[in-house]
Amino acid sequence: MSDETPRQDPQQSGRHPLFMPVILLGGLLFGFGLAASHMARPEVVLDFLQLVDLGLLFVMFGAAIVSGLAFALVPQLRERAPLTGDIYGRRLKSFDRNVLVGGVIFGLGWGISGVCPGSGYASLGIGNWPILIAIGGMFVGAYLQGVWRSRTN
Amino acid sequence: MFLDPTALSPFPDLIVLSLFETLFPEGITRYAVGGLFVGLGTAVIYAATAIAPGASSFLESTLTYVSDRSRFQQYRASRDWRLVFTVGIVLGAAVYAVIWQGEVWTTDVQWWRLLAGGVLVGVGTRIGKGCTSGHGVCGIGSRSKTSLVGVITFLAVAIATAQVVMALGVRP
Numbered sequence: 001m002s003d004e005t006p007r008q009d010p011q012q013s014g015r016h017p018l019f020m021p022v023i024l025l026g027g028l029l030f031g032f033g034l035a036a037s038h039m040a041r042p043e044v045v046l047d048f049l050q051l052v053d054l055g056l057l058f059v060m061f062g063a064a065i066v067s068g069l070a071f072a073l074v075p076q077l078r079e080r081a082p083l084t085g086d087i088y089g090r091r092l093k094s095f096d097r098n099v100l101v102g103g104v105i106f107g108l109g110w111g112i113s114g115v116c117p118g119s120g121y122a123s124l125g126i127g128n129w130p131i132l133i134a135i136g137g138m139f140v141g142a143y144l145q146g147v148w149r150s151r152t153n
Numbered sequence: 154m155f156l157d158p159t160a161l162s163p164f165p166d167l168i169v170l171s172l173f174e175t176l177f178p179e180g181i182t183r184y185a186v187g188g189l190f191v192g193l194g195t196a197v198i199y200a201a202t203a204i205a206p207g208a209s210s211f212l213e214s215t216l217t218y219v220s221d222r223s224r225f226q227q228y229r230a231s232r233d234w235r236l237v238f239t240v241g242i243v244l245g246a247a248v249y250a251v252i253w254q255g256e257v258w259t260t261d262v263q264w265w266r267l268l269a270g271g272v273l274v275g276v277g278t279r280i281g282k283g284c285t286s287g288h289g290v291c292g293i294g295s296r297s298k299t300s301l302v303g304v305i306t307f308l309a310v311a312i313a314t315a316q317v318v319m320a321l322g323v324r325p
Contacts, residue, residue, distance in 0.1 A: 028242075067290055070196035081201060122246035130260055
């Protein structure tokens with residue numbers, strides 16, 4: 001399955017010069033929000049999952065409302081995104097058993113550690129170096145499922 | 154400043170114990186403000202590029218730098234901007250920490266919980282097609298039924314798991 005022929009990635013050739021700066025800006029806002037909400041601290045996430053402090057609901061659903069406004073309003077203003085020329089659309093994921101299986105496995109991991117991918121990266125930014133153990137674990141997990149699925153597909 | 158996240162605010166044994174204080178002992182301001190910024194970051198990227206970014210695809214897209222395995226190749230085209238997005242998340246959190254936190258904050262959660270949890274998160278988010286940001290923020294934001302089912306599933310299992318871990322006396 002591994003071929004060394006360089007792929008032509010349409011997304012990578014002729015990108016708008018502002019593409020990467022805007023991605024970086026979006027990441028900065030995203031990470032700032034995760035740190036400001038204290039979701040970057042596993043203890044705070046565990047307090048939420050143990051139903052001690054439900055404030056984290058406001059982070060996920062607050063963010064979903066703001067992004068949902070953008071998903072709903074921006075396509076009415078323009079047809080295509082200025083930096084990529086791509087049509088605004090709902091990139092809906094198909095539903096199958098994997099959504100449930102993966103959700104259960106992710107939920108187990110989230111409940112054990114209090115760490116999810118975004119909050120894990122942000123945690124590194126607030127100086128929480130032990131989080132590297134969790135991020136390393138995530139890479140191992142992502143690799144293992146890749147090995148398994150390359151085999152079964 | 155909130156220094157010890159494990160210390161709960163003294164449980165008010167007043168008779169007038171409002172439901173709000175029980176559910177939100179730390180208030181909701183920091184959470185709402187944080188959520189606003191997370192949503193804003195997603196919105197800025199979407200408005201400029203039509204991309205709805207999630208955080209967990211970064212794991213597989215970055216693996217393409219070191220692995221030729223077929224499963225990861227679908228993320229090859231996005232691996233550079235996903236890396237930049239993740240660097241942005243780290244730096245954005247660092248900006249907050251430098252200005253308002255003032256010092257390095259480290260977790261007391263035990264290493265085996267971080268490791269075991271991390272591996273399961275890595276497997277689960279990739280099989281389940283998304284995480285708290287991909288399904289939770291972008292998926293719910295675009296009213297995706299798949300994402301709603303995903304969020305309900307991982308939220309319910311995570312709450313049950315955390316309850317069991319707590320009941321077993323594992324702290325922190």
